[in-house]
Each structure stands twice: as structure tokens, then as C-alpha cells.
Amino acid sequence: MEPVNSAELEALWLSLEVAARSVAFSLPLAVLVAWILTRARFPGRTLFDAFVHLPLVLPPVAVGYVLLLLLGTHAPLGHWLQARFGMQLPFTTAGAALATAVMTFPLMVRAIRLSLENVDRGLEAAARTLGARPLDRFLTITLPLILPGILAGAVTAFAAGLGEFGAVITFAANIPGVTRTLPLALYSAMQSPTGDPLALRLAILSFALGLTGLLGAELLVRRVRRMLGR
Amino acid sequence: MLRVSLLKRRAEFALAAAFAAPTPGVIALFGRSGSGKTTLVDMIAGLLPPDEGQVELAGSVLTDTRRGIAVAPERRRIGYVFQESRLFPHLTAAGNLRYGEKRARSVPHSIRFEEVVDLLGLAALLHRRPHELSGGERQRVALGRALLSQPQLLLLDEPLAALDGARREEVLPYLERLRDWLSIPMVYVSHQFEEVLRLATYLVLLEEGRVLTAGPVAEMSLRPELRTILAPDLVGAVLDGLVTEVDAAGGTAELAIGSGKLQVSLREVSPGARVRVQLLARDIILAIQPIEGLSVRNALLGTVTEITPEMQASVLVKVDVGGPIVLARITEAARTALRLAPGDAVWALVKAVSTRGHAFRLFGAPARRA
Numbered sequence: 001m002e003p004v005n006s007a008e009l010e011a012l013w014l015s016l017e018v019a020a021r022s023v024a025f026s027l028p029l030a031v032l033v034a035w036i037l038t039r040a041r042f043p044g045r046t047l048f049d050a051f052v053h054l055p056l057v058l059p060p061v062a063v064g065y066v067l068l069l070l071l072g073t074h075a076p077l078g079h080w081l082q083a084r085f086g087m088q089l090p091f092t093t094a095g096a097a098l099a100t101a102v103m104t105f106p107l108m109v110r111a112i113r114l115s116l117e118n119v120d121r122g123l124e125a126a127a128r129t130l131g132a133r134p135l136d137r138f139l140t141i142t143l144p145l146i147l148p149g150i151l152a153g154a155v156t157a158f159a160a161g162l163g164e165f166g167a168v169i170t171f172a173a174n175i176p177g178v179t180r181t182l183p184l185a186l187y188s189a190m191q192s193p194t195g196d197p198l199a200l201r202l203a204i205l206s207f208a209l210g211l212t213g214l215l216g217a218e219l220l221v222r223r224v225r226r227m228l229g230r
Numbered sequence: 231m232l233r234v235s236l237l238k239r240r241a242e243f244a245l246a247a248a249f250a251a252p253t254p255g256v257i258a259l260f261g262r263s264g265s266g267k268t269t270l271v272d273m274i275a276g277l278l279p280p281d282e283g284q285v286e287l288a289g290s291v292l293t294d295t296r297r298g299i300a301v302a303p304e305r306r307r308i309g310y311v312f313q314e315s316r317l318f319p320h321l322t323a324a325g326n327l328r329y330g331e332k333r334a335r336s337v338p339h340s341i342r343f344e345e346v347v348d349l350l351g352l353a354a355l356l357h358r359r360p361h362e363l364s365g366g367e368r369q370r371v372a373l374g375r376a377l378l379s380q381p382q383l384l385l386l387d388e389p390l391a392a393l394d395g396a397r398r399e400e401v402l403p404y405l406e407r408l409r410d411w412l413s414i415p416m417v418y419v420s421h422q423f424e425e426v427l428r429l430a431t432y433l434v435l436l437e438e439g440r441v442l443t444a445g446p447v448a449e450m451s452l453r454p455e456l457r458t459i460l461a462p463d464l465v466g467a468v469l470d471g472l473v474t475e476v477d478a479a480g481g482t483a484e485l486a487i488g489s490g491k492l493q494v495s496l497r498e499v500s501p502g503a504r505v506r507v508q509l510l511a512r513d514i515i516l517a518i519q520p521i522e523g524l525s526v527r528n529a530l531l532g533t534v535t536e537i538t539p540e541m542q543a544s545v546l547v548k549v550d551v552g553g554p555i556v557l558a559r560i561t562e563a564a565r566t567a568l569r570l571a572p573g574d575a576v577w578a579l580v581k582a583v584s585t586r587g588h589a590f591r592l593f594g595a596p597a598r599r600a
Contacts, residue, residue, distance in 0.1 A: 120316075123318060127318075127329070128304045129309065129310040131304050131334055131379055144320040227320070228319050
């Protein structure tokens with residue numbers, strides 16, 4: 001087998017970058033949405049819940065297409081972003097990260113929500129009697145207690161984000177060095193008549209990466225749980 | 231003064247309770263489980279909004295539904311020790327202790343960290359996590375955590391209920407120390423009468439969401455309402471008295487009770503200490519003339535004031551022994567044989583040994599602050 005070449009490395013780093021940026025972007029929002037879904041009672045909550053989970057059941061290509069309709073350079077919102085902030089999303093690494101974030105968002109919300117539902121509300125009540133105001137309570141009691149869930153959500157979303165294909169290729173296209181992540185590079189290699197060895201190496205790389213990510217996540221969550229005394 | 235008057239309706243339960251108790255002191259909320267004790271303290275803490283009512287502590291209004299006042303729990307300065315300790319699992323014992331202390335910035339800190347650690351024997355536990363502590367240790371940390379939040383009132387909701395007998399014995403002395411050393415008023419919820427006897431100064435009896443009656447412990451021990459809650463064998467007058475003489479070798483102390491003296495089985499007290507003793511009604515013998523040649527150490531001369539029939543052909547006789555009242559349970563047959571009637575002079579005979587485990591030191595140590 002040939003040594004790892006620059007195209008593979010480029011795809012690998014790009015995948016890591018896209019997944020990392022997507023997690024960084026969606027994590028605070030996911031905590032907020034999970035909190036709203038667990039704690040808030042408002043009309044339309046069920047609809048909101050369904051909307052958040054929509055990317056799980058939609059074809060990824062459809063999600064990419066919707067993003068394009070909303071944020072494409074000719075769409076009003078996309079045009080405004082470009083004109084106001086000089087921010088272009090389609091066909092950029094940032095765009096690939098955004099498409100990935102939308103796709104992995106429900107995974108993250110689910111993990112965080114699950115741990116939020118397990119938080120003993122009695123501990124928050126105890127913090128109240130000790131003089132902690134709402135934000136203080138959230139930061140010093142709730143947040144540390146749901147840390148395992150946040151980590152689990154972040155790592156799962158990161159691992160899933162490494163392999164996001166449909167939404168990325170639809171919204172951000174397949175540009176080498178810009179949006180050609182591992183799965184996109186693998187797909188491109190498979191299209192080329194001489195690309196089989198490269199495709200195999202990329203597949204193995206994806207496999208190893210995924211496995212490492214999941215095992216690492218498990219170990220991390222265990223360590224944090226132990227830290228929390230459970 | 232703690233004034234409480236609260237109403238809370240729930241589908242299966244309605245609570246309408248009112249009492250006004252003197253502070254400082256230990257106010258016991260006593261009643262069977264399900265009588266609404268926890269609901270009541272949750273409303274005092276502000277954790278549960280009442281449908282209607284007022285809570286007033288030392289002249290400041292914390293809750294008043296009519297005037298729309300509902301001070302948030304985090305601003306009430308009411309410490310709360312829960313049945314299940316509720317320590318924060320991600321913090322060490324020290325972190326838990328400091329949690330409330332840090333958040334009490336705006337009030338003068340009269341209770342210091344070192345003092346609490348010392349008082350509750352926490353020095354060896356400070357670096358441990360809650361899951362590394364025993365049940366009794368957890369409750370001691372929870373107690374310290376509540377104290378360090380510099381509360382103006384401490385709520386204790388059956389803090390010993392989750393502990394077994396030995397662990398309970400391990401925490402009770404600390405609670406007695408707290409009562410003696412700090413002048414923070416406490417509300418102590420319990421369904422164990424022994425805890426009430428050892429700790430409380432004022433007793434509020436709860437039954438099915440209502441206050442049956444309320445008053446100082448000694449006075450309440452004579453009330454028929456208490457007898458509806460207590461097991462018959464636990465019925466007995468509670469007397470508070472001062473130690474006049476101590477027989478260290480014999481393990482007894484002599485109390486001045488009313489105009490008489492009473493030998494009780496109690497160690498580690500010194501003359502002048504305040505002691506509370508419960509004389510169980512079933513342990514008291516009545517005689518209509520002085521008796522000699524008995525091993526009984528105590529013979530209190532008094533007057534029968536009331537005779538109440540009880541279950542199982544027994545009667546409860548109230549005897550005024552020169553101020554304080556003693557309750558004696560005798561059979562209906564014995565009463566007939568003695569022809570006892572109100573106004574008769576009787577001797578109440580009490581074995582000193584029968585007071586073992588029923589006599590407790592009260593406020594023996596000087597209060598740390600007035």
C-alpha cells in the first residue's frame with residue numbers, strides 16, 4: 001500500500017475541521033434547546049420538538065437543498081449575510097460545517113435532554129435555599145450534573161459529523177481542500193477509474209476514525225461520571 | 231416569633247395549618263407520615279407556593295398571598311436540611327459547605343466555617359465526595375451547609391428518618407449541640423417522639439393537614455390530642471427541672487420538680503443543668519398513703535385533678551405535684567379499689583431506673599450568643 005498522500009490528509013483534516021466547527025457552533029444552542037424541551041411548557045412544544053428532530057428523518061440532500069434555498073447567494077437571507085457581513089456559506093468550509101451542524105443537531109439535543117431529565121430537581125431546590133439565583137443555579141448545579149450528557153452529545157455529533165455526506169455535498173459542493181471531506185473524497189475516488197486503492201484507504205481511515213471517536217467518547221463519559229461520584 | 235397560616239389544596243389532600251411559635255427555640259412539627267409536615271415546611275421555605283396564607287418570621291413578612299408578597303427562596307435566608315441530604319454530588323464536602331456561605335455575601339457572617347467544622351466534627355470529611363460519606367456523615371455535612379448560609383431560620387425535615395438506629399444516635403448529639411450553641415430558631419419535622427423530647431421547646435401537632443394543638447412541650451405532653459397520635463406506651467408527662475444534686479457513682483441526678491425532688495437516671499450532668507424527663511404513665515404507681523420499705527426512690531405528694539377513662543379498662547390519672555403535673559395509668563379496678571376521685575391526695579411513686587433513656591439534658595451548655 002502506498003504511503004498516506006496529501007489528498008487523504010487534506011480530506012482527513014478537513015473532516016476534523018468541519019466536524020469540530022459544527023460541534024462548536026451547535027453545542028450552546030443544543031443545550032438551550034434541550035433545556036427548553038425538558039423544562040419549558042408552552043403551546044406548540046410538540047411541534048417544536050418534532051421540528052428539532054426533523055433532520056433525523058429527512059433525506060440529507062433535502063436538508064442541504066433547504067439550506068441552499070435559505071442561505072444561497074440569491075436567497076434573501078444569504079444575500080443579506082453576504083452584503084452585511086461578507087459572509088458566504090455555500091461552497092465554503094463554514095457552509096459544510098453548518099450543513100453538518102444541522103444534521104447532527106438532533107443527536108446532540110437527545111443526549112443532553114436525556115441527562116437533563118435525570119437531574120434531581122431536589123438539588124436545584126437545595127441550591128435555591130442556599131441563595132443561588134436561576135442563572136447561578138444553572139451554571140453551578142445543573143450544568144456540571146449534565147456534563148456527561150453534553151460530552152456524550154458532543155462526541156456523538158462530532159463522530160457523526162465526520163461522515164456527513166448528503167447535506168454537505170448539496171449545500172457546499174465537493175471542492176478539494178474546501179469542502180471535500182472524507183466521505184466526499186471517498187465518493188470522488190470511487191468515481192475515478194483508478195481510484196480504488198485510494199477509496200479503500202479512505203474507507204479504512206473513516207472506519208478507524210469512527211471507532212476511535214466512539215471508544216474515546218465512552219471512556220471520557222465514564223471518567224466524568226466517576227468524577228461526579230456515580 | 232414564627233407565624234404561619236397556610237392553605238394548600240391538592241386533589242387528594244388539603245392542608246390548612248396555622249400556628250405562632252416563639253423564637254429562638256426548636257419548634258417540632260409532629261405528626262404521622264402524610265399529615266402534611268413536608269408540605270408545610272416547603273411552603274415556609276418558599277419552595278412551594280401556598281394557595282392562600284402568610285408566613286412571618288421575626289416581624290418580616292415572607293409570604294402573604296393577599297398582599298402579593300412571595301419572597302423567593304434564594305432571598306429568604308432559610309436554611310433547609312432535607313430528609314435525603316441533597317448534597318451536590320460534583321462537589322466535595324468542603325465545596326458543599328462553602329456553597330451557601332459564598333452566596334450569603336450581603337449578610338454579616340456570624341457562623342464561621344471553622345466553627346461549623348468543629349461543631350459538627352467534619353474536619354476528616356472535608357475532601358470527600360458525598361458518595362464517599364456514610365448516611366450520618368452526609369446529614370452532618372448537609373446541616374453544616376445549611377448553617378453556613380447564615381440562615382435566620384433552619385428547617386429540618388426528618389433529618390434522621392433515612393438513618394438506622396446507630397446512625398441516628400450518631401447525629402442526634404450534634405443536633406443537641408446546635409440547639410444549645412446557636413440561637414437560630416429551628417423547625418424540626420419528625421414522627422419520632424423521642425427526637426421531639428430531646429430537641430424541641432415548642433410542639434405543633436399535625437393531623438391530616440390541620441394543627442391539632444400547639445404549645446410548649448411539657449404542656450403538650452398532658453394533652454389528649456397528643457395521645458391520639460402517640461402509641462399508648464409512650465404517653466407520659468414531660469417535666470423540665472434543674473439538677474440540684476448529682477450522684478456520679480450511682481449514675482443518678484436529683485431534680486427539683488415543683489415543690490418536690492425527683493431522682494432520675496442520668497449521667498454526665500452537673501448541678502444547675504436543665505434537664506427534661508418524661509415520666510411514662512405506665513411506669514407510675516399511685517398510693518393513697520405514705521409507704522415505707524419500698525425500693526422506689528421517688529414519692530411525689532400531690533392532688534388528683536382529673537381522671538380520664540382509657541381503652542382496655544384503664545384510666546389516666548392527672549396528679550398535680552405542686553405545680554407540675556404527672557400522668558399515671560392505672561387499671562379501672564385499681565381506681566375503684568382505691569376509690570380515687572379528683573381532689574384526693576396521692577403519692578406518685580417513680581422508680582429512678584424507669585427514667586433511664588427518658589431523661590435528657592436541655593440547654594446545659596451556655597448559649598454561644600444571647
